[in-house]
Amino acid sequence: MENANSYLSTKKLSKFFGEFLALDNVSIDINAGEFVCFLGPSGCGKTTLLRCIAGLEVQSSGTIIQNSEIISDLPTSQRDFGIVFQSYALFPNLSCFQNIAYGLENLGWDKKDTAKRVEELLSLVGLSDHIGKYPSQLSGGEQQRIALARAIATSPNLLLLDEPLSALDAKVRVHLRQELKNFHRRLGLTTVMVTHDQEEALAIADRIFVMDGGKIMQSGTPEDIYANSKNPFVANFIGMTNFIEGEVLNKNVITIDNKQIDFVDHGFTKSTKVLVAARPECIDLTAKNEKNMFDGTVVDVEFLGSFLRIYLNTSIMPNQRLIVDKPMIGNFDKSIAVGDVVGFTMSPTHLNVYEYDR
Amino acid sequence: MLGRKSKSLAADKSDKIGRVLVFIYLALFFCFLVLPLFALMSKSMQNADGIFIGLENFVVYLKDPTLFKSFFHSLFVAFVSTVIVVFLGFLYAFALQCTCIPFKGFFRVVSLIPLLSPSILAAIALVYWFGNQGVFKELLLGNSIYGPIGIIMASVYWTFPHALMILSTSLSLSDARLYEASDALKASKLRTFFTVTLPGAKYGIISTTFVVFILVFTDFGVPKVIGGNYNVLATDIYREVVGMQNFQMGAVISIVLLIPALLAFALDQFFRKRQASQLTSRAVVYVPKPHKVRDNLLLCYCLFITALVLLMLGMAQFGALVKFWPYNLSLTLKHYNFEVAGLGWDSFYNSIRMSLWAAFFGTVIIFIGSYLIEKMRSDKSLRDVLQMIALMPMAIPGIVLGLAYIFFFNMKDNPLNFIYATMIILVINTIVHFYTVSHLSAITAIKKLDSEFESVSLSLKVPIYKMFFRVTLPVCLPTVFDIFIYLFCNAMTTVSGVIFLYSYDTTLASVSSIHLDEQGDVAGAAAMAMLIVYISFLVRGIHTIISTFLMKRTQAWRNI
Numbered sequence: 037m038e039n040a041n042s043y044l045s046t047k048k049l050s051k052f053f054g055e056f057l058a059l060d061n062v063s064i065d066i067n068a069g070e071f072v073c074f075l076g077p078s079g080c081g082k083t084t085l086l087r088c089i090a091g092l093e094v095q096s097s098g099t100i101i102q103n104s105e106i107i108s109d110l111p112t113s114q115r116d117f118g119i120v121f122q123s124y125a126l127f128p129n130l131s132c133f134q135n136i137a138y139g140l141e142n143l144g145w146d147k148k149d150t151a152k153r154v155e156e157l158l159s160l161v162g163l164s165d166h167i168g169k170y171p172s173q174l175s176g177g178e179q180q181r182i183a184l185a186r187a188i189a190t191s192p193n194l195l196l197l198d199e200p201l202s203a204l205d206a207k208v209r210v211h212l213r214q215e216l217k218n219f220h221r222r223l224g225l226t227t228v229m230v231t232h233d234q235e236e237a238l239a240i241a242d243r244i245f246v247m248d249g250g251k252i253m254q255s256g257t258p259e260d261i262y263a264n265s266k267n268p269f270v271a272n273f274i275g276m277t278n279f280i281e282g283e284v285l286n287k288n289v290i291t292i293d294n295k296q297i298d299f300v301d302h303g304f305t306k307s308t309k310v311l312v313a314a315r316p317e318c319i320d321l322t323a324k325n326e327k328n329m330f331d332g333t334v335v336d337v338e339f340l341g342s343f344l345r346i347y348l349n350t351s352i353m354p355n356q357r358l359i360v361d362k363p364m365i366g367n368f369d370k371s372i373a374v375g376d377v378v379g380f381t382m383s384p385t386h387l388n389v390y391e392y393d394r
Numbered sequence: 395m396l397g398r399k400s401k402s403l404a405a406d407k408s409d410k411i412g413r414v415l416v417f418i419y420l421a422l423f424f425c426f427l428v429l430p431l432f433a434l435m436s437k438s439m440q441n442a443d444g445i446f447i448g449l450e451n452f453v454v455y456l457k458d459p460t461l462f463k464s465f466f467h468s469l470f471v472a473f474v475s476t477v478i479v480v481f482l483g484f485l486y487a488f489a490l491q492c493t494c495i496p497f498k499g500f501f502r503v504v505s506l507i508p509l510l511s512p513s514i515l516a517a518i519a520l521v522y523w524f525g526n527q528g529v530f531k532e533l534l535l536g537n538s539i540y541g542p543i544g545i546i547m548a549s550v551y552w553t554f555p556h557a558l559m560i561l562s563t564s565l566s567l568s569d570a571r572l573y574e575a576s577d578a579l580k581a582s583k584l585r586t587f588f589t590v591t592l593p594g595a596k597y598g599i600i601s602t603t604f605v606v607f608i609l610v611f612t613d614f615g616v617p618k619v620i621g622g623n624y625n626v627l628a629t630d631i632y633r634e635v636v637g638m639q640n641f642q643m644g645a646v647i648s649i650v651l652l653i654p655a656l657l658a659f660a661l662d663q664f665f666r667k668r669q670a671s672q673l674t675s676r677a678v679v680y681v682p683k684p685h686k687v688r689d690n691l692l693l694c695y696c697l698f699i700t701a702l703v704l705l706m707l708g709m710a711q712f713g714a715l716v717k718f719w720p721y722n723l724s725l726t727l728k729h730y731n732f733e734v735a736g737l738g739w740d741s742f743y744n745s746i747r748m749s750l751w752a753a754f755f756g757t758v759i760i761f762i763g764s765y766l767i768e769k770m771r772s773d774k775s776l777r778d779v780l781q782m783i784a785l786m787p788m789a790i791p792g793i794v795l796g797l798a799y800i801f802f803f804n805m806k807d808n809p810l811n812f813i814y815a816t817m818i819i820l821v822i823n824t825i826v827h828f829y830t831v832s833h834l835s836a837i838t839a840i841k842k843l844d845s846e847f848e849s850v851s852l853s854l855k856v857p858i859y860k861m862f863f864r865v866t867l868p869v870c871l872p873t874v875f876d877i878f879i880y881l882f883c884n885a886m887t888t889v890s891g892v893i894f895l896y897s898y899d900t901t902l903a904s905v906s907s908i909h910l911d912e913q914g915d916v917a918g919a920a921a922m923a924m925l926i927v928y929i930s931f932l933v934r935g936i937h938t939i940i941s942t943f944l945m946k947r948t949q950a951w952r953n954i
Contacts, residue, residue, distance in 0.1 A: 092849050111406040112852040119853045125846035127865045129951050138864075139854030170951035190854060 042101075043068035043226050044089065044194060049098035051084055051250075058084040059095070060250035066243075071220045071227045073237040076247035077273065082230045085247070086196055089228065091115050102194065118187030122199040124179045126171040132158070132182050133167045139190040157185040160219075177208045181215075188225065197229040201236060213240050234274050238262065246270050268390050271313045278316065278359055280352050281392060284308045290389065293352045295328050297382070302389040309392040316345070316361035318386035321372075322379050329379045332358060337372055346372060348380070408858035412770045416780065419763055423783045425810060426826050430798035431790070437801050438645035451646045461630060461643075465650060468626040471542055472611035475549040479606045480599060482550070483557030486699055489692035491565040492591065494684040496693070504700040506555045507707065510930035512887040512904045514911070515923040516548035517619035519710040521916055527720045540622025548620055549610040551706055556609060557602045564598020565591070570680040583685065597665055604662035608655050612791030614890035615904070619911050619919075627651040628793050632893065635797060645801070648794040659789035707927070714921035729917040730925075732906065742925055745903035748820050749885035756825040756832065756881040761874055764836035765866065769848055788830035792890030795827055800894050815897035827891040828884045832877040839873035840866070868948050872941065879937045883930045 044066040051059040058081045066072050074082035087093040089100060091112035100108040107115050126135050136154045137145075145153070158164045161181035171179055180200055187195060200216075201209045217240050220227050231237050237244050238258040245255045246269075254266045265271035268279065282292040284304045289296050290312060297312075304310055322329060332350030335357060343364055347357040360380060372378065441447045455461055486505060490498050508516070523530050524539035537543055568591060576586040614628040621629055627647055635644035713719055717726045732738055763784065767777050787795070803814045813819045843866065851861040867874070889904045896905055903926050911919035945952075 090849070090853065092852075111409070112849070113406045113408070113855050113857070115853075117853060119850065121844075121846040121850070123844050123846060125844040125850045127847065127869075129865060129868045129948070138851075139856060142854070142856045142860065172951060186850075187853070192853075 041067045052096045069224045071242045073241035074230045075237040080247040081250040117194040118192040119196040120183045120200045124183035195227040277313045280312045311390045313388040316359040319360045334376045430802035433802040434798035464625040471545045475610045476606045487561035511927045513552040514615040516551035518920045519706040522713040541624040544620035548616045560602045564595045568594040604658045710920045729921040741901040741906040742903045751821045752824040752885040753882035757878045760832045768840045784833045796894040824885045839870045
């Protein structure tokens with residue numbers, strides 16, 4: 037598992053809060069220059085992991101290695117990182133200039149160099165005009181960028197972002213996440229971001245670590261974890277998924293509701309109960325009578341701008357409604373109304389199969 | 395379960411400094427609060443020769459009907475005063491918060507004046523109004539002002555602002571939406587008052603009840619001056635210790651005084667916690683609408699109360715300037731010589747010096763202590779202990795603390811014996827006595843700071859103590875000033891805490907006032923008490939000017 041390009045890694049990192057296990061043997065490897073997201077629901081341990089890397093929490097066991105050096109026992113002030121918090125934690129009584137210069141002054145920079153560096157950083161985040169303003173005079177997005185400038189002022193080799201976009205309006209958020217990505221492209225700084233917003237993680241990260249219950253559930257590129265979710269948790273947490281019960285007939289075929297679906301090789305043995313995961317956009321509504329076509333009754337239709345979301349009652353998902361997303365342009369031009377009975381098919385190459393354990 | 399135990403934090407230099415400070419605080423609290431109280435308790439279980447005799451002293455106490463009667467006297471005056479103050483205070487707070495009467499600012503300021511005066515001032519003024527030579531003596535229908543009537547009247551006067559502050563706050567928190575709902579449901583004004591206003595202020599009323607009860611129950615100055623032969627617990631302690639040199643009985647009565655105070659304090663804490671959880675939802679601020687009859691009635695009421703406050707104050711000042719009450723009413727400054735008691739102005743200067751020291755060191759110690767408790771990352775359990783101890787002084791009557799200090803610091807083999815009978819012990823006693831309120835306001839201010847400031851600072855390699863001076867302190871400056879002035883005013887006016895602790899060189903103004911009164915120089919006592927009012931007023935004025943000026947410079951970021 038040793039990775040020559042590894043910049044930051046944890047080895048069997050565990051953290052207890054009293055009896056509560058917040059991190060359970062977490063081993064991760066982050067490459068130099070990578071933009072990585074820790075993604076998961078609240079309480080999954082993502083923030084704890086970040087805080088352990090920063091030395092703001094101390095692991096119960098395990099080690100953290102940064103730049104080939106064991107840092108797990110170093111105090112916060114001796115670790116090499118910059119951090120931006122959800123609240124930004126800008127010092128309210130200091131101006132933007134003073135906030136950004138805060139770390140530099142302590143390093144003994146003289147006035148001229150400090151001023152030059154602060155101006156450079158302000159222009160980097162596009163806020164040169166705000167140099168003398170106090171945080172309360174800035175919008176949330178601007179505060180966030182000042183916090184970012186402050187975090188990288190002392191040129192750390194690692195940038196930690198703790199839900200940096202969560203406190204912002206939806207539009208600003210989308211804009212700033214693009215800026216963050218640009219920012220990362222320009223500086224090439226190894227960056228770790230914690231977020232609970234899967235869309236954000238998909239949009240921004242080179243690699244995502246999906247976490248739940250203090251464990252890493254899956255890591256990989258956004259495309260990879262979306263298309264090839266390793267387990268039902270990830271499939272359900274990243275995007276939307278319909279889970280359909282089925283049974284293995286042989287290594288290439290799964291039976292769903294007496295219909296046989298062909299798979300390339302799903303890897304389960306005969307008679308195993310399985311869950312077949314189908315993304316809403318991977319289900320095709322069809323008017324023709326095709327092989328392996330299922331049918332369902334439309335119970336609701338939501339118009340969501342670029343696509344329609346259709347909810348079906350169907351015998352293959354007796355306890356839940358099946359969700360189908362249809363782009364507004366394309367080959368399906370028939371209007372759909374509540375009460376219609378429609379046929380649909382699922383393309384095996386877009387399906388994932390998990391063992392059904394209940 | 396190896397690994398379950400969280401390892402201690404990899405310590406930054408800042409953490410190490412913090413830890414050392416926590417231990418210093420624990421040691422200080424131990425020396426200046428816990429051990430003296432322990433000394434008091436052990437004294438109560440000793441005979442005159444210092445031999446342990448268990449609860450024998452308490453048995454003697456219970457069997458002595460005169461001593462035991464004082465307990466009921468204390469309960470009685472505290473109970474009656476509390477009922478009156480809560481009623482008057484609620485009406486006044488209601489007028490200020492929930493009506494549209496004019497001059498609210500004036501009413502607020504006047505009603506807070508008693509905070510600047512020693513509690514004995516009211517007692518002295520009452521002597522002039524209703525005493526044997528009093529102007530309105532007849533109004534008492536033959537009853538003497540020296541006794542429960544006087545104690546209750548004076549107690550109501552000086553505890554009024556304490557009640558008003560709590561009640562105003564709780565009424566100001568009322569939610570406008572409840573009033574709108576009540577209006578929409580066509581409830582009458584009266585019904586709205588009983589179903590919305592009153593329940594909303596419920597915890598404020600409960601809290602006021604306990605606070606006022608403790609204040610009156612444990613007060614020494616008022617019953618000393620105007621109690622006459624009506625003994626209460628606090629004056630009993632003084633008489634046993636100073637008059638009869640019976641320290642053991644003094645200790646016993648102290649404990650009798652301490653227990654109800656502790657009980658009331660514990661109940662108050664219990665109710666406060668419940669209130670805190672009630673206030674989490676975001677309320678809309680209630681803005682009162684005019685209502686002619688109600689507003690006019692309450693305006694008259696407020697005028698009446700402020701008139702009473704000013705009459706008390708005015709009479710004390712007038713009495714201090716009159717040549718020979720009530721026979722020669724020409725004015726003179728001779729009572730300001732304070733020569734009768736042989737004390738002169740020294741005690742006044744001592745008081746100022748003591749108050750400045752207490753305010754300065756108290757503010758520094760209390761603010762840093764609160765910061766440690768609130769923001770340190772390690773040693774959670776030690777910090778919890780510290781927080782618990784910091785709340786204790788509120789429950790301990792000043793006179794009990796003072797007596798405890800004598801027992802502890804007067805012990806020959808106590809290495810801290812050298813502070814006995816010095817200015818230092820007065821300063822320390824005052825800081826400890828008034829620790830809790832300041833501590834709580836500091837905690838509130840520090841809690842408002844972003845919890846990640848420390849983390850950001852450490853990530854930028856700036857030690858916490860640098861950040862403390864660069865960010866924490868400047869941001870909390872208004873609170874720091876408030877703590878300073880609170881400590882100063884209380885140090886100027888306190889009697890009960892220091893009555894046992896001053897020496898010939900360190901007499902204080904408030905104590906002198908009592909002694910002047912004891913020697914029959916009521917005018918001198920009034921003059922001294924009024925000096926305290928003026929200096930408190932002056933310092934508060936200076937405080938307002940300085941803080942306005944400093945606020946402009948350091949808090950500019952706030953109002954943008």
